[in-house]
Amino acid sequence: MAAMGYPLDPSPEQMREMGHAALDYAIDFLGRRGEAPASLPPGAAEVARAHREEPPEAGGEFAPLLELVETIARNAPDNAGPGFLAYIPGGGLFASSLADLLSTTIDRYVNLSGEAPVAAQIENNVVRWICDLFAYPPESRGVLTSGGSMANFSAIVAARKDRLPEDFLSGTMYVSEHVHASVTKAAMLAGLPVRHVRTVVGDPSLRMDVEALRRVVAEDRAAGLAPFALVGSAGTTNTGAIDPLDALADLAVAEGMWFHVDAAYGGFFQLTSRGRDRLRGIERADSITLDPHKGMFLPYGTGALVVREGRKLRDAHHVGTSAYLQDLAADADVPSFSEYSAELSRDFRGLRVWFPLKMHGVSAFREALDEKLDLTEHLYEALKADPNLEVPWAPDLTVVPFRLRDGDDAANRALLDAINESGRVFVSSTVLDGRFTIRVCIVSHRTHRDRIDECIDIVRSAAATLR
Numbered sequence: 001m002a003a004m005g006y007p008l009d010p011s012p013e014q015m016r017e018m019g020h021a022a023l024d025y026a027i028d029f030l031g032r033r034g035e036a037p038a039s040l041p042p043g044a045a046e047v048a049r050a051h052r053e054e055p056p057e058a059g060g061e062f063a064p065l066l067e068l069v070e071t072i073a074r075n076a077p078d079n080a081g082p083g084f085l086a087y088i089p090g091g092g093l094f095a096s097s098l099a100d101l102l103s104t105t106i107d108r109y110v111n112l113s114g115e116a117p118v119a120a121q122i123e124n125n126v127v128r129w130i131c132d133l134f135a136y137p138p139e140s141r142g143v144l145t146s147g148g149s150m151a152n153f154s155a156i157v158a159a160r161k162d163r164l165p166e167d168f169l170s171g172t173m174y175v176s177e178h179v180h181a182s183v184t185k186a187a188m189l190a191g192l193p194v195r196h197v198r199t200v201v202g203d204p205s206l207r208m209d210v211e212a213l214r215r216v217v218a219e220d221r222a223a224g225l226a227p228f229a230l231v232g233s234a235g236t237t238n239t240g241a242i243d244p245l246d247a248l249a250d251l252a253v254a255e256g257m258w259f260h261v262d263a264a265y266g267g268f269f270q271l272t273s274r275g276r277d278r279l280r281g282i283e284r285a286d287s288i289t290l291d292p293h294k295g296m297f298l299p300y301g302t303g304a305l306v307v308r309e310g311r312k313l314r315d316a317h318h319v320g321t322s323a324y325l326q327d328l329a330a331d332a333d334v335p336s337f338s339e340y341s342a343e344l345s346r347d348f349r350g351l352r353v354w355f356p357l358k359m360h361g362v363s364a365f366r367e368a369l370d371e372k373l374d375l376t377e378h379l380y381e382a383l384k385a386d387p388n389l390e391v392p393w394a395p396d397l398t399v400v401p402f403r404l405r406d407g408d409d410a411a412n413r414a415l416l417d418a419i420n421e422s423g424r425v426f427v428s429s430t431v432l433d434g435r436f437t438i439r440v441c442i443v444s445h446r447t448h449r450d451r452i453d454e455c456i457d458i459v460r461s462a463a464a465t466l467r
């Protein structure tokens with residue numbers, strides 16, 4: 001791009017022209033989204049290989065870069081589209097896209113509150129709102145992270161620091177067999193021997209078995225180990241099952257363990273009355289992970305961690321003030337988030353959350369999440385009524401696992417492939433009770449009744465053909 005004088009700063013006219021083209025592309029893309037294929041198109045790996053290249057020495061035009069964005073989008077399943085019902089679907093609210101454009105343009109330093117007090121205040125509004133959602137006390141604190149994995153990591157570091165001595169290798173931590181891998185990874189990164197992450201079996205409803213947990217903790221204590229943390233899942237990725245959070249909280253208190261809840265997927269259902277009922281006990285957790293890029297339909301890169309006693313999060317992450325930052329204003333009434341997390345320079349995530357909250361209001365999120373619960377119940381009832389299918393678990397949240405009745409793993413894989421070949425819906429699989437199981441997960445705010453009815457028809461006719 002040729003510019004007037006300084007090549008890295010385009011002229012206002014150039015910026016306007018590129019900006020309008022980018023915005024036109026974005027709006028056009030969103031308009032086409034409903035009709036875009038839900039599955040990975042064939043040949044995407046070859047297209048990717050064709051894009052192996054070095055950066056050019058001289059600059060070029062902007063228009064081909066928009067074509068590149070279209071190629072990127074076209075060669076991946078649309079994980080934020082209405083037919084994406086695999087893994088945990090994404091969202092990508094337009095209000096957040098605008099927030100990202102504007103926040104990266106003003107480029108302020110949100111992680112030190114004295115450097116950008118208003119930015120830090122806005123981000124703190126988001127954190128406070130999440131704390132209030134779980135009735136956390138005024139001394140609670142939190143941070144916005146890049147996602148649930150980093151939130152789980154900071155939580156485990158805080159738990160380790162609070163409950164174990166510096167020499168912590170005898171510490172043991174407890175998770176259910178359905179826990180997300182990021183929790184085990186967090187323990188490993190926090191320096192714990194992975195063998196000290198005890199996997200407790202699930203009960204028939206795939207929730208953590210509290211009696212089995214009690215036994216493992218007692219055995220570990222008898223062996224001289226130091227149980228220090230218990231992690232409950234508020235919506236497992238596999239089936240959406242919610243662990244018995246109240247009972248886990250009781251046991252954690254009795255055993256002096258830090259109680260962390262991984263609510264990356266399920267946490268924002270707390271906004272709905274059904275969710276609040278099902279998540280009962282979550283408010284007793286020492287810390288909670290949430291993912292606004294799941295339950296609030298935001299673009300990827302937005303997770304959250306809240307900690308009941310905020311100073312414990314700070315104790316685990318703060319190493320004192322560095323001489324090169326001595327000129328900064330002292331901590332005001334808004335925390336410096338860098339003291340509560342592993343990061344210093346980072347993006348202004350708060351604006352990405354605050355814009356949609358201000359533009360749409362909390363009620364719009366509550367309604368969208370309620371709609372997801374309704375759609376899930378509808379899907380569950382419809383699949384359960386089909387004699388060709390086995391639907392063994394009633395959904396706690398918005399995941400419906402099912403199998404071909406009496407089908408072996410190969411038959412179920414064939415069913416998965418047949419469903420995804422439709423291009424209209426994309427679902428994924430897991431292993432439950434040692435058997436290949438298909439799962440539908442409804443999270444995107446773009447998924448509505450018409451697409452779920454289409455999904456039901458696709459699944460039923462594929463199952464009828466295969467049986």
Ligand SMILES: Cc1ncc(COP(=O)(O)O)c(C=O)c1O
Nearest residue numbers: 088147148149180182237264265
């Ligand atoms: C229950 C749960 N915890 C943690 C994570 C990890 O979150 P992220 O992908 O945002 O790092 C996920 C991701 O799907 C999840 O479903």
